[in-house]
Amino acid sequence: MTAVGIDAMEIWTGKLKLDLAETFAPAQGDDPGKYTKGLGLRASSFPDVYEDIVTMGANAAHRLMERKGLTPDDIGRIDVATESAFDNSKPVSTYIAGCLEQVYDENFHHANKGERKFACISGTQSLDDAYNWIRAGRNRGRAALVIATDTALYARDDPGEATQGAGAVAMLVDEDPNLVELSTEQGYGSADETDFLKPNQQFPSVDGKRSVNVYLARMREALEDFAEVAGDIHPGDYEMIPFHTPFPGMVRKAAALGYRHIIRGTDVGDLMAEEIGHQPMRSDFETDDEFHAAIKEYTDALTETERYQDWYSNAIEPTLEISREVGNWYTGSVHIARASGLKHARENGLDLDDARLLVASYGSGAQAEVHAETVVPGWEEEIGALDIDEQIRNRYDLSFAEYEQVHDVHNHETETDVEEFTAPENEFAFDGWGRMGERK
């Protein structure tokens, strides 16, 4: 079977930075440790006044097409995943195609365009759609352009405010990929949940504490479902596990749950049983509360072990490096985690040819999906082409008063007249609703 997967990717961060320890924490009267240690974030990326989901998505896609020497005729579909859409009828992909058509002689009239919605997991669902389209043989030799783009902003003083972020990830899905091959092994956990909603409103209504538990519950189900197709998993089977990362502290919890799950029935599980005791079983307890307290006690002991900490520092920690600097990008977040892990491996001379990744995506509402990928030769060159470090360094560092202004600008209900903080350079820029995505 011909390999199908991600051939190349590009990342575009919002041009502004909100430093959580230096700027946000003092203004909130909070200890910076809550953000840097508790949530695990140093800063958020924020969109300048001329940036939105269209401009960021178009800029990431354009850079990808230029680097890979592609024209519209090479692309048979454009899928956009977002939970920040502003149009309930026309998909964001048409706006992005419109931007790209300004710079190419060809158009995208032949390309299928759509918009995927299921909170943060829709970036991965769009990848799956592209994969299935190619596997079904409907692509006529063309590749798919998958774009995950979001302005993940919360209302002022919402507990989620510290986890904000903005940026886009563009991925080219094709046969014989140069980055990762997607596998058919996939597992789901899904339930109707109402902890995170955006019913025709600019900022989400969130029950933050509950959302953490819903994430963990759906992820556990997805891991169990994955084991149905892939068989028992051993911790050594996967070099890295990129998780959806709303903030690294969430992944700290998800990783402990994942590890507890994957060591069951393995030699590692036996060694852990000798070291800290057997995993609690529901049948040993009278109530759910007692069982959950025992699980927490077991997991706390587990994460204190050297074996767990070694695994975490190799399989999880590298996937969090970009996220710590940019915050939550919703649909792009798990794809940044994958890029972050591969970037770390390249910079540290690790050989990942043919290594397996377990990619753990999540979307509120709620659904988790776990799937396997194989890193393919060529990955180092593709990852080496990313300039995300430079983009992160070049962001304009907002004062708190400037942050308040630019937050108001992105809250479309508020009339504001704020000058841009950076200047667009050879990129698509938002210039009012009538002239969206003009290249400047």
Ligand code: CAA
């Ligand atoms: N030093 C070190 N750590 C500190 C600290 C300090 N001074 N002060 C607090 N902490 C720790 C806390 O102990 C806590 O850690 P644990 O969870 O490990 O106990 C952590 O910092 C956060 O502190 P709080 O729980 O008090 O923070 P909060 O209640 O103000 O906000 C939140 C946390 C509710 C998750 C909030 O960030 C939020 O609402 N976020 C948005 C929703 C979200 O991201 N949910 C995640 C799952 S849903 C999802 O993944 C989809 C998505 O993308 C949104």
